[in-house]
Amino acid sequence: MAYDRIVVATEGSPCANRGVERAIDLAAESGATVHAVYVVDQGIGRPGDWDIVVERQEAEGEDALDTVGDMGAEAGVEVEKHLRRGQPAEQIVGFTEGIDADLIVMGTCGRSGFDRFRHAGSTTERVLRRSSVPVLAVPPDEST
Template sequence: MGAACTNASSSRPTGATTATWPPNRRWTSPEGFGATVHALFVVDQAGPSGHWDFPVENQEAIGEAALDAVVELGDERGVDVERHLRRGTPSEEIVDAAADYAVDLIVMGTQGRTGFSRIATAGSTTERVVRLTAIPTLVVGGAGVGDA
């Protein structure tokens, strides 16, 4: 489970660069603001106790690879990225991390579900984070995964 949080500097942006993503939508990238991106991956340890070391180690490896990819993208674009791997309940860890790092914005993705699957997953991590924090949260839609 991942989330990106940013801390923007107090100064006004100068020479902010822009990019187009998704097509026909413009956004200003973090490097123009002197922002730091806090890339977070949470290993969900809410499973049954006992023999769960292998699944946890597997998720940690996936998380480390994902965080490495975010740091690499930041390096390519001149954006400071701090990587964080936490263990616990994802929604709680994301909210706690945002408070711990005094972020200005939380950015999270969704699965982009529609129809019944959207209703059945109403207790999603993203939905809980939005409810639990007063920090502005940008939710980025998924690839349209849903009922066929």
């Protein structure tokens, strides 16, 4: 299948980077542009600490996006970096629809049992439920 615009959500973790690797592979195969998205979650932290939390998240986001850009450059894939603010799943789905993307790629951490139940509201699951665009959830490899 050919793609023009692939959105990859990242937060810089090894789980997310598996999704980044897959998105870059797909883009290299089809000549697509990768749109890397990092969302600063404005729902984290206490109100008095909010500026510090956002500042830290923005720095982490820039680092994560730079990593995606470096991975894309190594593979000869064009990467556009996008730092957004808000609720992650809503921002990812809204951004994807706004640029008329063909695919969303997200790495998953492969939780099961009680851990999966406790994290049932994961960003990946929320995106899967809300997106009208196909979503590729990439599981971790055995070393992650």
